[in-house]
Amino acid sequence: MKTIRTGMMTLAALAVLGTSSAFATSEPVKELSVDVNGQPIEQAAILDKGQQTVLVPLREVAESLGFQVKWNAELKAAEVAKGAIFSYAKAGEDRYPFAKMYKTLGAEPRLINGSTYVPVAFVDEILQAEVTVEGDAVTVVDQDSEAAPMRTGTITTITKGQNGKLIFQLNGYETGIILHVDENTKITTADGKELKPEDLKLGMEVEATHQKMMAMSMPPQSGAISIVVKSSLEMPEVVGTAGKIVSIDKDEQGNYKMLVEGQGLTENAPEKVALIINEKTKIVSAKDNSELKASDLKADMKVFAYYGPTLTRSLPPIGGAVKIVVE
Numbered sequence: 001m002k003t004i005r006t007g008m009m010t011l012a013a014l015a016v017l018g019t020s021s022a023f024a025t026s027e028p029v030k031e032l033s034v035d036v037n038g039q040p041i042e043q044a045a046i047l048d049k050g051q052q053t054v055l056v057p058l059r060e061v062a063e064s065l066g067f068q069v070k071w072n073a074e075l076k077a078a079e080v081a082k083g084a085i086f087s088y089a090k091a092g093e094d095r096y097p098f099a100k101m102y103k104t105l106g107a108e109p110r111l112i113n114g115s116t117y118v119p120v121a122f123v124d125e126i127l128q129a130e131v132t133v134e135g136d137a138v139t140v141v142d143q144d145s146e147a148a149p150m151r152t153g154t155i156t157t158i159t160k161g162q163n164g165k166l167i168f169q170l171n172g173y174e175t176g177i178i179l180h181v182d183e184n185t186k187i188t189t190a191d192g193k194e195l196k197p198e199d200l201k202l203g204m205e206v207e208a209t210h211q212k213m214m215a216m217s218m219p220p221q222s223g224a225i226s227i228v229v230k231s232s233l234e235m236p237e238v239v240g241t242a243g244k245i246v247s248i249d250k251d252e253q254g255n256y257k258m259l260v261e262g263q264g265l266t267e268n269a270p271e272k273v274a275l276i277i278n279e280k281t282k283i284v285s286a287k288d289n290s291e292l293k294a295s296d297l298k299a300d301m302k303v304f305a306y307y308g309p310t311l312t313r314s315l316p317p318i319g320g321a322v323k324i325v326v327e
Contacts, residue, residue: 083223172286
């Protein structure tokens with residue numbers, strides 16, 4: 001968690017304000033200027049003496065940091081969203097959703113003159129920006145304005161969020177990251193041809209640049225800034241199964257037969273499948289994208305296995321593996 005540098009501001013301000021505890025009026029008891037990324041915003045911050053914290057106007061601060069802000073009339077809360085980050089602030093409730101959990105920040109939002117004000121801890125812990133409170137000024141700096149280093153690896157799962165936007169997992173569960181694609185994500189081939197989100201497929205090797213700001217779930221989540229497709233599996237439809245290797249055997253021709261049991265990654269993918277591995281099957285490590293050999297595969301390993309939709313009607317069905325990602 002970042003440090004909110006308040007110095008002696010709170011104690012000094014409390015001394016100036018005296019002992020009055022009234023905060024229910026629409027007029028702020030003390031105003032502080034707010035600067036976001038070097039630009040002042042119109043609405044001032046206020047000192048909530050009852051909670052002994054500074055409150056900042058949510059909409060102006062969040063929008064200055066690139067968040068979308070909207071009012072949820074049913075919930076009576078102000079919602080913020082950017083990439084993988086989603087939360088809301090509800091007046092009088094010290095309970096903020098973050099990374100599929102709820103955080104308490106020791107202070108509640110306030111609704112003043114129709115505007116939602118949140119504690120500075122919300123900017124730090126939820127919006128993931130650096131906050132400094134000094135004297136009569138609040139300074140907010142977006143530490144995520146520069147892109148994080150590029151990640152290279154395999155698209156291991158693809159889903160869609162409630163908003164219909166594409167979400168994909170890069171490099172598996174244990175060492176990977178979940179990236180959210182939106183209308184601002186630039187997607188291209190290695191030679192610069194523009195692609196659409198629906199062009200992304202399972203098993204593709206990609207280079208992805210994402211925001212530094214991440215929801216620290218498991219795996220962590222962030223918003224995708226750009227995606228470059230380096231290679232894809234040469235088949236019109238790719239299906240996959242993620243799970244453990246139940247068994248793996250080598251035949252007289254040098255081919256391996258691997259039995260995987262777990263979860264189907266596409267609608268028509270079986271939970272249990274036997275796959276033939278030959279010299280054309282690409283096998284990589286999820287951790288560092290290094291190439292592996294079929295002889296490196298062992299029982300109980302966790303894998304993401306990709307293959308074509310044509311399978312035998314046996315139990316389990318049998319197909320040909322085109323790519324295997326080993327966790």
